[in-house]
Amino acid sequence: MEIQKFSHSATALAHPNIAFIKYWGNRDDALRLPANGSISMNLEGLDTRTRVHFDGSLRLDELQIDGVPTGGESLERVKRVLDEVRRLAVMQVFATVDSQNNFPLGVGIASSASGFAALALSASGAVGIDMDESSLSRLARLGSGSACRSIPGGFVEWVTGTGDLDSFAASIAPQGYWDLQDCIVLLSSEPKTIGSSLGNKLAGTSPFQASRVADTPRRLSICRKSILDRDFNAFATIVEEDSNLMHSVMRTSCPPLFYWLPESLTVMQAVRVARAAGLHACYTIDAGPNVHIICEALVSGDVVKLVENLPGVREVRLAKAGGPARLVDNSAQA
Numbered sequence: 001m002e003i004q005k006f007s008h009s010a011t012a013l014a015h016p017n018i019a020f021i022k023y024w025g026n027r028d029d030a031l032r033l034p035a036n037g038s039i040s041m042n043l044e045g046l047d048t049r050t051r052v053h054f055d056g057s058l059r060l061d062e063l064q065i066d067g068v069p070t071g072g073e074s075l076e077r078v079k080r081v082l083d084e085v086r087r088l089a090v091m092q093v094f095a096t097v098d099s100q101n102n103f104p105l106g107v108g109i110a111s112s113a114s115g116f117a118a119l120a121l122s123a124s125g126a127v128g129i130d131m132d133e134s135s136l137s138r139l140a141r142l143g144s145g146s147a148c149r150s151i152p153g154g155f156v157e158w159v160t161g162t163g164d165l166d167s168f169a170a171s172i173a174p175q176g177y178w179d180l181q182d183c184i185v186l187l188s189s190e191p192k193t194i195g196s197s198l199g200n201k202l203a204g205t206s207p208f209q210a211s212r213v214a215d216t217p218r219r220l221s222i223c224r225k226s227i228l229d230r231d232f233n234a235f236a237t238i239v240e241e242d243s244n245l246m247h248s249v250m251r252t253s254c255p256p257l258f259y260w261l262p263e264s265l266t267v268m269q270a271v272r273v274a275r276a277a278g279l280h281a282c283y284t285i286d287a288g289p290n291v292h293i294i295c296e297a298l299v300s301g302d303v304v305k306l307v308e309n310l311p312g313v314r315e316v317r318l319a320k321a322g323g324p325a326r327l328v329d330n331s332a333q334a
Contacts, residue, residue, distance in 0.1 A: 009053035010125030014117035014150045014325035015042040016103070018182050018292050020239045020284065021223050022246040023145050023158065025203030025213065032145040033167050035203065036216035039157045039223050040149045041294075042175070043182055044322035048111065050099040050118035052082075052126045058094035065099050065115075073197075081119050081143045089127040097123075103317070104189040112196065116143030117150035117325045125327050136325070137168035145200070153324035155227050157220070175321045178230050181300045183281075183293040185307050186315040187263045194257055196287045205254040212245045232296060236275060236282035239294060243284040250287070261289040263312030274306055281306075 017040040025035035061082055063075045078097055086092055097119065105111040120140035124131050131139065133152055140147035148168055149156045154175040161167030194202075203209045219242050226235035250257040264285060271283045271293055281295040281303050295303050297320060304316050 008055075008126060009051060010122045011049060011051040011328050012118045012121035012125065012325055013047050013049045013328050014114045014121065014147075015044060015322035016046050016048070016111060016114040017042045017146065017149045017156065017322075018284065018294070019146065019149070019286065020227075020235075020294070021216065021219050021242050022286070024200060024246045024249060025209055026145070026200050027160075029201055031164050031167075032141050033163070034145055034158065034160055035209070036213045037158060037160050037220050038146075038149065039155070039172070039220060039227070040146070041155050041180065041182070042150060042153060042322035042324075043184075043319035044175075045319050046103045046114070046317070046322075048099055048101050048114035048118045049328065050097065050115065050122045052095050052097050052119065052122040054091075054093045054095045054126055056093050058096065061094045062096045063099070064097070065105070066101055077116070077143045077197075078119060081116060081139060082123055084139060084142060085123045085127055085129065088124075088129055091127065095123070095126070104186070105191065112144035113146040113150045116140045116147035119143060120147070120151070121325045121327060133324075134168045134170065137170075138164065140325075141167065144197075146196075151325050154321050157224065171324075172224060173227055175323050178227060178321070179297040180321060181295055181297040182319045183295060183300055183303045183307070184317040184319065185267050185291040185293060185313055186317065187261055187267075187291070187312045188289050189314070192259065192288055199250065199253070199257055199287055202253040202255070202257065203249055206249040206252040208245075208252055209249050212249055215245075232280045236280070236294075239282050239284050240272075247285065257287075259288055260285065261312065263310070264289050264291055266310055267291045267293075267307055267313070270306055270310060271303075274303075279303070279306070 019040040021039040023038040063070045117140045137148040137151040152171040155173040158169040222238045
């Protein structure tokens, strides 16, 4: 890591990711060290663009998300990343952060992942710190655990590590390795009442969490191999199993978290019936009601036809595997 010329501002773009093997629960909440490893795919076409500007005239950090001034917990999480950047750069200058998204926030499409990945890269770039990919991944993790997976590109694995220095994400296969597509079935755009950060803290209250975590190495191994082998049948089985396990933990936490809608179950069942009939598609759901249908790109049109007229379906968005977080022109528009 090198400190280069201080440019005051920088803009970065990052994609959300969909987890095939889920991150849920921390063994260290402050550092967001995960209870288990996870595997995901970045989502091309969905992005967060974040501009960070360090300004010596400011007395506090300021945050704007999609044009709305934002404080509270969101600002505190942003400050955690900015404080680490200031520590690394040996400076004490406050910043304005302007973050813009082209997809709904807080509905289970990993907006915090792309948001904090873009923040980590733009903040470090603005002060001239040249960080390698693993260091950027660790920095993004301080704001949101899943954000560490949005730093590398393509198909990504986040290892638990033994502590802060070795808990980061890296690509296991590049963006174009397997032509998978995420058909995101939007059932609701309403922000969830209990966000992922709090939900992760509740994971340990479920009697199922310990067994889910203990079994994760098996699921990781199967998922990793299925991606490298492009074995859709093995992939589909383990992805749905892992999603169901995480939501079982959520529903048995204290208090319980019920993210699914009745329409979520309808979509999931339609996918299972279609796969039994030969369609290469499977479902997974993050912390929200919207269903991610993962399929081979050749059959994405069939998937859209399968679900677009089901009850409650408002929109289906398509996303292939996306690239890594990257710096962009400060003058570019989101």
